[in-house]
Amino acid sequence: xxxxxxxxxxxxxxxxxxxxxxxxxxxxxxxxxxxxxxxxxxxxxxxxxxxxxxxxxxxxxxxxxxxxxxxxxxxxxxxxxxxxxxxxxxxxxxxxxxxxxxxxxxxxxxxxxxxxxxxxxxxxxxxxxxxxxxxxxxxxxxxxxxxxxxxxxxxxxxxxxxxxxxxxxxxxxxxxxxxxxxxxxxxxxxxxxxxxxxxxxxxxxxxxxxxxxxxxxxxxxxxxxxxxxxxxxxxxxxxxxxxxxxxxxxxxxxxxxxxxxxxxxxxxxxxxxxxxxxxxxxxxxxxxxxxxxxxxxxx
Amino acid sequence: xxxxxxxxxxxxxxxxxxxxxxxxxxxxxxxxxxxxxxxxxxxxxxxxxxxxxxxxxxxxxxxxxxxxxxxxxxxxxxxxxxxxxxxxxxxxxxxxxxxxxxxxxxxxxxxxxxxxxxxxxxxxxxxxxxxxxxxxxxxxxxxxxxxxxxxxxxxxxxxxxxxxxxxxxxxxxxxxxxxxxxxxxxxxxxxxxxxxxxxxxxxx
Numbered sequence: 001x002x003x004x005x006x007x008x009x010x011x012x013x014x015x016x017x018x019x020x021x022x023x024x025x026x027x028x029x030x031x032x033x034x035x036x037x038x039x040x041x042x043x044x045x046x047x048x049x050x051x052x053x054x055x056x057x058x059x060x061x062x063x064x065x066x067x068x069x070x071x072x073x074x075x076x077x078x079x080x081x082x083x084x085x086x087x088x089x090x091x092x093x094x095x096x097x098x099x100x101x102x103x104x105x106x107x108x109x110x111x112x113x114x115x116x117x118x119x120x121x122x123x124x125x126x127x128x129x130x131x132x133x134x135x136x137x138x139x140x141x142x143x144x145x146x147x148x149x150x151x152x153x154x155x156x157x158x159x160x161x162x163x164x165x166x167x168x169x170x171x172x173x174x175x176x177x178x179x180x181x182x183x184x185x186x187x188x189x190x191x192x193x194x195x196x197x198x199x200x201x202x203x204x205x206x207x208x209x210x211x212x213x214x215x216x217x218x219x220x221x222x223x224x225x226x227x228x229x230x231x232x233x234x235x236x237x238x239x240x241x242x243x244x245x246x247x248x249x250x251x252x253x254x255x256x257x258x259x260x261x262x263x264x265x266x267x268x269x270x271x272x273x274x275x276x277x278x279x280x281x282x283x284x285x286x287x288x289x290x291x292x293x294x295x296x297x298x299x
Numbered sequence: 300x301x302x303x304x305x306x307x308x309x310x311x312x313x314x315x316x317x318x319x320x321x322x323x324x325x326x327x328x329x330x331x332x333x334x335x336x337x338x339x340x341x342x343x344x345x346x347x348x349x350x351x352x353x354x355x356x357x358x359x360x361x362x363x364x365x366x367x368x369x370x371x372x373x374x375x376x377x378x379x380x381x382x383x384x385x386x387x388x389x390x391x392x393x394x395x396x397x398x399x400x401x402x403x404x405x406x407x408x409x410x411x412x413x414x415x416x417x418x419x420x421x422x423x424x425x426x427x428x429x430x431x432x433x434x435x436x437x438x439x440x441x442x443x444x445x446x447x448x449x450x451x452x453x454x455x456x457x458x459x460x461x462x463x464x465x466x467x468x469x470x471x472x473x474x475x476x477x478x479x480x481x482x483x484x485x486x487x488x489x490x491x492x493x494x495x496x497x498x499x500x501x502x503x
Contacts, residue, residue: 185345188445191446224344225345273463273467277470284477284478285477288477288478291397291481292481294401295401295485298401
């Protein structure tokens with residue numbers, strides 16, 4: 001019912017040219033009246049202040065208007081320079097301690113995040129929005145049924161800084177690592193990047209939280225193929241467990257269970273083949289032993 | 300009889316056989332270590348993968364020597380299977396191994412310049428060298444370049460099926476190796492055949 005109230009209030013992002021803020025903040029340049037010079041001026045917009053209005057209309061905060069979070073004084077231009085000194089709401093200000101968001105475990109996420117390498121490196125300046133754009137964020141991992149989409153969306157969050165020199169430097173103070181190069185050791189790199197989330201190896205996966213927010217230092221990242229490609233794969237604890245369960249509840253077939261094990265190396269994918277191979281091997285060894293006994297004792 | 304010698308194994312064949320033998324031994328050891336996901340202190344998983352890849356390439360290249368060697372030299376004719384007695388001949392040989400050789404029977408298919416392999420041996424060699432090894436090589440190449448593999452075969456992942464084919468062939472070749480080594484010890488003396496494949500000369 002809150003949503004009802006908000007949606008009444010919200011302005012449509014769809015019609016950006018009519019929106020008081022977006023008529024400038026959705027474009028790469030803007031025009032304003034310079035009252036000192038007494039003439040109209042055309043200027044470039046800071047590219048980091050240009051908003052993707054299409055993404056905004058499907059984001060989780062689409063019901064909100066700009067001034068619900070930003071100061072209402074932004075309504076006038078030129079914006080008052082002191083406004084940028086005002087503290088912004090953090091996610092927990094709205095999402096923390098609220099029963100309606102309990103299933104998202106925001107408090108636990110914060111706890112985990114505080115252990116992460118991001119928090120250690122940048123402290124409180126590393127806000128949720130560094131990864132989860134408050135303007136456009138979608139809860140893809142919860143709502144999408146395509147693992148490929150979930151992986152893609154999740155990895156783009158990491159890459160928005162980790163493959164962007166300027167944004168990476170803002171937090172770390174040094175140049176961003178060459179992702180392709182540091183992952184050189186990983187076989188089939190491209191395939192892994194497309195199908196596995198960065199966080200699968202770079203976080204401490206906990207069973208009870210859907211996405212771990214404890215991003216580990218690179219030295220602690222998984223670098224061991226068998227952690228995933230084995231019968232008790234780490235992947236089973238995260239996204240793939242979720243997908244596996246979902247798929248099985250959908251078609252309930254045996255085949256889907258079998259194909260879900262496909263990231264396990266070799267015949268371990270099929271316990272039946274494994275058993276068969278052990279039996280065949282033992283039979284051959286027994287045959288050889290018996291035959292050599294005959295050769296020794298019955299010349 | 301006595302010291303009747305035949306030059307059975309020309310130099311190109313012995314070189315191929317040497318590379319193939321060493322390569323396949325490395326492939327089996329690293330293959331089992333990856334398969335079982337054993338993180339042993341002896342071979343780290345990464346090392347096993349790298350060794351397996353390198354040995355796989357070596358065995359594939361040496362397979363070309365085998366393949367073209369047999370295509371362009373007379374050695375290839377030893378692998379031709381005769382239609383007459385298609386089943387009778389290998390069964391007779393198997394009977395000799397299982398019963399006859401312990402009851403004073405002489406070898407039903409003695410080796411000569413015209414016959415390098417007995418029928419049972421020939422069948423196994425053909426199956427291994429013209430089916431199992433090529434399949435292992437092809438599926439190995441496919442796993443090197445997984446973008447080549449069809450994504451779904453019915454409900455199964457193409458990569459998964461390729462991996463199963465690859466490891467099943469690997470297993471079959473391993474079993475072949477065990478039998479091959481054992482049967483090779485059934486010669487004039489247990490070491491005789493091993494000497495032949497190094498020197499090239501076989502005592503008949």
